[in-house]
Amino acid sequence: MTDQFSFTVAATDGAARTGEIRMPRGVIRTPAFMPVGTAGTVKAMYPEQVKALGADVVLGNTYHLMLRPGAERVARLGGLHAMMQWPYPILTDSGGFQVMSLAGLRKLDETGVRFQSHLDGSTHLLSPERSIEIQGLLGSDIQMQLDECVRLPAPESAIESAMRLSLRWAERCRIAFGDQPGKAMFGIVQGGDIPALRVESAKALVGLDLKGYAIGGLAVGEPQATMLAMIETVEPHLPTHKPRYLMGVGTPDDIVQAVSRGIDMFDCVMPTRAGRHGMVYTRHGRLNLRNARFAEDNSPLDPDSTCPAANLYSKAYLHHLVRAGEILGMMLLTWNNLSYYQDLMAGLRKAIAAGRLADFIGETREGWEKAER
């Protein structure tokens, strides 16, 4: 049987790579930005739109979906792909990160995390085995190990114990996942902002011979310099022939910086969440459309964009929709933002293939400076 999960690097430019992850449900072009569809929907978007603007994979969330509508219910209904009409790859997080940021009354021990639902106060246990079982019930194509992510800054002892617990949980997840051709389970490198712990975590996970490796424990409040330093610490210890996924990242600048250091996959709620709050990302930088300066600005966000939300509607109209709290405002700004992120990824892939990543990053960042002034 041909291995139904394959990653091919087509070209490199320094530490940056461009390539493809091939899975039964489709191909993921890397570097890839993965829109977050927490509760089985990319908020304010139709799945066809998400696909049309260039997303090859969307993210679902074990924590949210296990609470509502419930993992067994999703399975009875045919799985997440059928429910949300997204026939392409889906990556799901293991739930631990969300438990620590959303649930009430959490108790974490060797077994897993016990917590109370933020919806109805019901109690749940998320163990490595249960997390993998839930991700399987959802029908997830790329499943994440259960891990403990420590917010920074944190004492070294807390970072160390969380990293070692996460390694023990990675083993249990690998056993629970077993051998599922066409699906993948990724390990998650922890270790906070401590290089020695990061290297130990990476080496141990590589020893488990997983199909891909995420760098977790970042984008949790640390400065960008710390995040980039941790990527540089971990990257040399990850196999070049497997995908690297930087969890929770990030702004357009975070992404271009991380791509140039060898990251292949990204997720971030920024483009969707910011869109719902009136913030837009454009090639000229980030704009807050609530600002009165746009009230009579009849120009579009970006006439050179292929996205109607960027090249058709005026800033004045978008400003009005945002001020009025109109649903169409959330839809158009989300559409614009995801389109901008996907255009950025397409530009990065093209630049790496042409060996001109540094030039592309220079041109892109120059464009952003224009707006900030």
Ligand SMILES: CNc1nc2cc3c(=O)[nH]c(N)nc3c(CCc3ccccc3)c2[nH]1
């Ligand atoms: C915003 N910053 C951010 N840093 C993160 C660190 C971790 C981490 O160390 N471990 C795990 N498991 N997840 C993390 C996430 C959540 C990413 C996600 C959200 C939604 C759907 C699918 C995936 C993070 N997000």
